Amino acid sequence: MSDPLETIETCQVHAIRPMTPQLLAYPVAMNRRLREEAPVYKDPDTGIWFISRYDDVVEMSMDHETFSSIMPFAGNGGVEGSMDSEVATVMAEGYPIPDTMLTQDPPLQRRYRKFVDGAFSPRSLKALEPFIEQTSNELIDGFIDDGHCEFLSAFGVQLPLRVIASQIGCPMEDLGRLRTWTEAFIGNLSQQLDQAGQVRAAKSIVECQKYFVERIAERRRAPTDDILSKLVNARFDDDKPLDDPECLSMLQQILVAGNETTSSSLTEGMLLLIRNPDQYEIVRNDPSPEMISNLVEEVLRISSPSANMFRRTTRDVELHGVTIPENSVCFARFGAANQDDARFPDPMKFDVTRPNLKEHVAFGKGVHHCLGAALSRREMNGGFKVIFERMENFRLTPGSAEPVFMPNALLHGLSGLELSFDKIR
16 A cells, blocks of 8 residues: 555545544645645545635634534544443443533533633733743753753653643642543544553543542542632532533543643744754744744644544535535644645745734634633743743754654644753853
8 A cells, every 4th residue: 555645646635535644643735635625525434524724614613503512422532332342341430521611512611611711811821920931940950961852751741741730739749640641531532542552541541530539529628729629619600510520521621731732832843943943043033022922823833733623513514515414523624724825825834923823723713712722822932931041052863763743633743852952051
């Protein structure tokens, strides 16, 4: 069988298999062909409809009545009724996963959002800035004298993980477990796990649930000033408090969204600076808050760590002369939209001076605009600020393997980045 990356430019467009691991990991050429030739494309293998143009993705995101977020998926990330029996047995030892923020529509979706909106308010996030910069400095202290590091594990993962752990009230000694559980959730989202991998992920998820049920009980008895306490003790008018499964569902989403996407963008941002030395020099010569913010937004546009998101049609939809039937599963392809040259000229050029770089849809649009978008921006701005204060002359470590992207149906990120640098004296 031919390598899909080699044949993507020459095959018939309707022969493209978008869920092929190589194309999930390296989708740029596929995204371009689908935008130009088949902006409404039905995957012949899965039946999922791929929507790839910027304007169409924004329209989908803004019309939750037509494009619902309530999906016919079981908690393991598969189609309802298709869960492997061994996986189902493991999951039965835990708690059901109800539809809350990400997989719910208004008005119920708004009910869940209000339980955590205060924790992500501008005032709350502004107060986090010293902690973000302190954590960034502490992490860099651990490798600055070496002149090199594996950036994803040494900084990219650690910064957002430590921030979200502090916000949900988990002790730092539990960081390893939080990361393991996050990887289990991500594995389910990837649609790439074999049966053994699904079982391992299910065991991790149940372990995570049992851990947080204990923390939930503790916060009900003795509330503290963290997101978990706000979540379990909030009361709104006559609305009932969240039960344990609802809290667990929301914590799962906060845990994944609160660290994985930021990790991916921080790490790919360093690679983009290495591969675009002219843009590195622009930021190095002007590391002002405004320029660092520009850097962050262009990194988010290019990296699009949430590359796709599921939606379900509630009626027949006609788009570009193609009818998508009612109850069809669609992908809002944020990554492809952010590469649309109709919105972003020369879209694959990394340009920190791009005039409309803040128009990207890396965090979605509409009612499901990412709850953690402002937190992620704070972390990236604070992280890059400290990086530019302490390190320079970024480069790939000599002799290291070429960085590779991991296949995942929803998320997009590097598997690692061997980084060398000079210490600023």
